[in-house]
Amino acid sequence: MTQDELKKAAALAALDYVLEGAIIGVGTGSTVNHFIDGLGGIKARITGAVSSSEASSARLRALGIPLVDLAEVDELPVYVDGADEIDGGFSMIKGGGGALTREKIVAAVSRRFVCICDASKQVATLGRFPLPVEVIPMAARHVARELAALGGQPKLREGFVTDNGNLILDVHGLAIAEPAKLEARINQIVGVVTNGLFAQRGADVLLLAAPEGVRREQRG
Numbered sequence: 349m350t351q352d353e354l355k356k357a358a359a360l361a362a363l364d365y366v367l368e369g370a371i372i373g374v375g376t377g378s379t380v381n382h383f384i385d386g387l388g389g390i391k392a393r394i395t396g397a398v399s400s401s402e403a404s405s406a407r408l409r410a411l412g413i414p415l416v417d418l419a420e421v422d423e424l425p426v427y428v429d430g431a432d433e434i435d436g437g438f439s440m441i442k443g444g445g446g447a448l449t450r451e452k453i454v455a456a457v458s459r460r461f462v463c464i465c466d467a468s469k470q471v472a473t474l475g476r477f478p479l480p481v482e483v484i485p486m487a488a489r490h491v492a493r494e495l496a497a498l499g500g501q502p503k504l505r506e507g508f509v510t511d512n513g514n515l516i517l518d519v520h521g522l523a524i525a526e527p528a529k530l531e532a533r534i535n536q537i538v539g540v541v542t543n544g545l546f547a548q549r550g551a552d553v554l555l556l557a558a559p560e561g562v563r564r565e566q567r568g
C-alpha cells in the first residue's frame with residue numbers, strides 16, 4: 349500500500365466518529381482531504397463543518413458541505429485532523445501545512461480530537477520533524493534568536509504566508525523531552541502566535557493506518 353492509500357484508510361475510519369446532526373471540526377492536510385471527501389458522501393447526515401484553513405474550507409465548499417463560523421459555536425463534539433508526528437502520550441507536532449494556529453483553536457473547543465495518520469507518523473520522541481512556529485512578521489528575527497537560545501535551528505519557511513498573514517519558522521534540532529513544557533515555553537516568546545506542539549491539548553483517539561489495517565487507540 350502507498351502512503352497515500354494508508355492516509356485514506358485512516359481518514360475513512362474517522363467517519364465512524366461523525367455524529368448524526370453534528371457540526372464537525374475539520375483539520376488540514378492531505379490525510380484530512382480524504383476525510384473531507386468521505387464527509388461529502390454523508391453530508392446529509394451532518395449540520396456542517398468548522399474548518400481550520402482556507403484550503404479545507406475550499407474543499408468542503410466544493411463538496412457542498414455547509415461551513416459554520418466558529419464564532420457561532422461554543423463546543424464541537426469531534427475534531428478530525430492529521431499530524432506530522434505523534435508520540436505514545438498522544439502529543440503531536442503539527443503545522444507541516446502551516447495551519448497550526450487555526451487547528452489549535454478548533455481543537456481547543458472540541459470535546460474529542462481524533463488524529464488520523466499513517467504509521468510513519470508514530471514516533472517514540474517528538475522532534476525529528478522540524479517544529480513549526482507561527483510568528484508575527486515584524487518579530488521573526490527576534491523569535492528566531494530566542495528559539496536558537498532554546499537550542500533549535502530556526503529556518504524561515506520561504507515564500508509562505510499563513511491564512512492569518514503571518515510567517516512560519518521551522519525549528520530543527522530541538523530535543524523535545526517534555527512537549528507540554530516546551531509548548532508553553534515557546535508560546536511565551538513575544539511575537540509567537542503559537543507553535544505546532546499539541547501537548548497541552550493532545551489527541552484523544554488515534555487512528556493509525558498500517559498495511560495490516562487501521563489500529564484504533566484511545567488515550568489512556
Ligand SMILES: O=C(CO)[C@H](O)[C@H](O)COP(=O)(O)O
Nearest residue numbers: 377378379430443444445447
Ligand atoms: O498539521 C497539519 C497541517 O497544518 C497536518 O495535519 C500535518 O501537516 C499532516 O499533514 P498530512 O496529512 O498532509 O501528512
